[in-house]
Amino acid sequence: MTDSQEKLAKKPFVIPQFTAKDYTSFFTAGAICATLTHGAMTPIDVVKTRIQVDPQLARQSLLSGGKYIVKNEGATALLTGFGPTAVGYLVQGGGKFAGYEFWKKQFAQIAGDQETAVKYRTAIYLGGASVAEFFADILLTPLEATRIRLVSQRGYASGLVTGFARMAREEGLGGFYAGFLPILCKQIPYAIGQFTVNELCHEVAFRSMSEETRRNLTGTSKFAISLTSGVIAGFAAAILSQPADTLLSQINKGHGPEGSMVYRLKELAKQAGFRGLFAGLGPRMVMTAGLVSGQFLIYGVVRDALGAPPGLEIHKETSAKL
Template sequence: MSEISSYQANLKQALLAGAMAGTAVDTALFPLDTIKTRLQSQAGFMASGGFRGVYSGLLSAVIGSAPSATKRLLGAGVDNNTNNTHFIHMAAASFGEISACTVRVPTEVIKQRMQTKQFATTSAAVKNVLKTEGILGFYRGFLSTVAREIPFTCIQFPLYEYFKRAYSEHRGRRIEPYEAALWGSVAGGIAAAVTTPLDVCKTRIMLLSKSQATTENIGVVSTFRRIVAEEGPRVLLSGIGPRVMWISIGGSIFLGMYEKAVKSLCELQVLDDRR
């Protein structure tokens, strides 16, 4: 195996480890996601389960975490020395997001309906969606998910790269992995906060039953307007605390591991070049 092939293989292994770590983090922080979903539910926090059964829907979430990791790799793995880096980061991650949503949205639909106690088991939720809504029912909220994730990605990764570059220039050295993890946490938290209204709209759309879903209330804009008119603009920030905490912690660990992997492999490459 050539040195280049060996380097690429090691990088893939390191990124796979990072993705696995990301899945583990998502699992550990799953209660925060459940609390966020219940806070955003139109039925209300207590009616949706309160603090009981905060791991409801975990299996579906674990299944959907793999494409999320793929999306992150596309965003994080761009060459930072390329011209128009910010644009490339956004384009790569946005493309990854659209691709990931084809797999992740069905798992998100099942997860959120279980989180709000509409169903007790994954199989019951899947059977109900198939029976009452058909295959397309699994893609309820697809466009609203994309409409949330693309702005999130276009905020998170450019901010992350800006923070890293500015801090590195300030310190006069390459940024350390633990420092990258910190800035990844900050960038993720900011992006999570800014896109919370879109997340609320996405949650509301996904939780609609077939009888509730009409052409007037399954769109992001119409859902946004209805929430503001009927419940007030403050409702659009429901669940912002758990969402920011969950994404900040997860982003710091994943991006920190990614930077650690890149640094280690670069050091190995330098040693190989000296031989």
């Protein structure tokens, strides 16, 4: 068969036509799941950030670091930065989840046919996650900068509004977006691990089942697959994004030499070394596994409750029906 004949033989590409209401539901579900999970993880994130930036806590574990903070600063210190965390991930989560559904569909359409989309599904996942995260991070960066400043610099401000206002007054737009490049370096690998690994884990699980078994999965089985896939995806997201997460904390505390952001990141990475870049990885893996698995579970529940359709699947086991 010639190339032209093979191309004609390929089946038409059929994908769901999401409406504006569907994307609104995706955004709402993403916003709710990200806000709830990141808000709940605030105490762990406080300890993780302090381990990264405070020399006195650099060699502490999650548990011992938390005890140290409570003993010296009180239990309320573990909730530092809750405001910007909740608001930041409200807009970022909505933008990321809705954006992933949108861009995954766009890249799948560019593939042109079922066979090509399935063949390059990993590239489609990577592209969809990366582009969605880029735009979501434009919304997140100012609030993340405020959160890190509140956590790493005790007494900086009393909360989100006062901290945001102080940064705006003293540092302006440049201060809010000083960490934009490292946030991209952190969040894009994070999103890649989160979405791509989750998709591939589901594919592995479903590939071992017959179509009838999959249709008749119990709620418990679906929950177990989603939870396991989310935990594995969370571990991957944490490992891929850890170095940039450490550098982001340093940048937002004002560490590093003067110069371009690329130069500062390079010098901070040299100073930290391999071990320093992965300081706090254990606590962050625990946090991220909970975040990612929780987000996918909540996202699915809220999306279904809003009557939105499931996202586009291009797993290999469904290559005959996209």
